[in-house]
Amino acid sequence: MLAGQLTNSFRSESDIHEITAHCQILRECSLNYEQLSTGQFEGSLKELWLEGIQIYEESLSRSVFQYGESRKNSLSFSVFNQLDSEARWLGKPIQKDDVSWCGFQEELMLQTPENCSLLVVSVPEELISDLTDSPYPKVGALTNKTLVQGFRHEFNSILSNMSQNSLLFNQPAAIKQFKSDIRELVMLLFQAQEKSPEKRNISRQKAQQIVCRARKIVLEHPETPLNVDELCKITYTSRRALQNCFLRVTGQSPATFLKNIRLNAVRRSMLNDPYDNICNIASQWGFWHLSQFTCDYKRLFGELPSQTLNTLRMTHKTRQPLIKKAS
CATH class of the missing domain: 1.10.10.60 (Homeodomain-like)
Structure with missing residues (x-):
C-alpha cells in the first residue's frame, strides 16, 4: 500500500449543474474551473482510487478553463475520450490524438471546448520512479495516435470493470496486476517522450x-x-x-x-x-x-x-x- 493514499473506492456523479461543485468533487486536486462558453453547465464524473492511483473521466457541456497545481508527488497524464474541436494545453493547441501530462505540483492550464470528455490518470512517483534513468519532462504534450488509442481503451476498460465489480478492490492478485498494467502504460509514455521530446516554448x-x-x-x-x-x-x-x-x-x-x-x-x-x-x-x-x-x-x-x-x-x-x- 502506498503511503498517504486515499481509501480504495469508485464513485460516479451525474447531473452536476454547478461548475464549482464539479471541480470540488475531485479529491487531492488543487484545481479551479471557470466557465467560458454560454449556457447552463452540465457535468458528470467517474472517479476511481486504487492503491494511490487516481483515474477519472469528466464530461463537460460548456467550454471550461482549468488551472491550478497538479497532484503532489505524482505524475498525471490525460487523453480526450470525446473532443469535437481544439483544446489548449498550456497555450498549445491539442487534438484527440494528443496525450498531455503534468506532475509534481507543476502549474497547469487547460481550456476545453464544449461537449468534451477527458480521461485522467494520476500515478504516485514512488510507483514509477524506477522506470527511467532520464529525467522526464514534468509538463508537456505529444501527438501519437496509436499510443492515445491504447490509453483510451485501457482507461475506459478499467473504469468500466471497477464500476461493475467492486470485489476487485479486495483481491490482492487483481490489485497487483492493476499496478503492473499502470506501470506499463507510464513506461509507454516515457518511451514516447524520448522519441519525441517536448520543449516548452x-x-x-x-x-x-x-x-x-x-x-x-x-x-x-x-x-x-x-x-x-x-x-x-x-x-x-x-x-x-x-x-x-x-x-x-x-x-x-x-x-x-x-x-x-x-x-x-x-x-x-x-x-x-x-x-x-x-x-x-x-x-x-x-x-x-x-x-x-x-x-x-x-x-x-x-x-x-x-x-x-x-x-x-x-x-x-x-x-x-x-x-x-x-x-
Whole structure:
C-alpha cells in the first residue's frame, strides 16, 4: 500500500449543474474551473482510487478553463475520450490524438471546448520512479495516435470493470496486476517522450504567466476591475501581444476572458451566500450596469441571476444537494 493514499473506492456523479461543485468533487486536486462558453453547465464524473492511483473521466457541456497545481508527488497524464474541436494545453493547441501530462505540483492550464470528455490518470512517483534513468519532462504534450488509442481503451476498460465489480478492490492478485498494467502504460509514455521530446516554448510560457497574473489581480482586487490598457501597462505588453497571449492560452480576448472570470466569481459568491442581494454581489465585482450584467450572466450560464439565487435558496431550505448521485 502506498503511503498517504486515499481509501480504495469508485464513485460516479451525474447531473452536476454547478461548475464549482464539479471541480470540488475531485479529491487531492488543487484545481479551479471557470466557465467560458454560454449556457447552463452540465457535468458528470467517474472517479476511481486504487492503491494511490487516481483515474477519472469528466464530461463537460460548456467550454471550461482549468488551472491550478497538479497532484503532489505524482505524475498525471490525460487523453480526450470525446473532443469535437481544439483544446489548449498550456497555450498549445491539442487534438484527440494528443496525450498531455503534468506532475509534481507543476502549474497547469487547460481550456476545453464544449461537449468534451477527458480521461485522467494520476500515478504516485514512488510507483514509477524506477522506470527511467532520464529525467522526464514534468509538463508537456505529444501527438501519437496509436499510443492515445491504447490509453483510451485501457482507461475506459478499467473504469468500466471497477464500476461493475467492486470485489476487485479486495483481491490482492487483481490489485497487483492493476499496478503492473499502470506501470506499463507510464513506461509507454516515457518511451514516447524520448522519441519525441517536448520543449516548452518561451513565448508560450510568457503567455501563461501573463494570463495567470491577470486572473490573480482580478480576483484579488474585485473593487478595481482591470481594463485592457491597464493590463498592458502591468504586464509590459502591447495590445497586440496581450491579445495573442490570451487567445493562445484561453481562446478568448483579454476583455472577454476577464469578464467571464468576474461572472464566475459572482456565481461563486451566490453559492457562498444565496441570501445576499444581486445588486450588491454584482457591484462588488465591478458590474455597475446591472441590466448589462444580467444579459452577460444569462449569456454565460443560461439563466438569470435571480433564477440562480432562487434555486440556491430553495436548495438551502430543503437541504437537497445540488449534485445527484448516480448508481
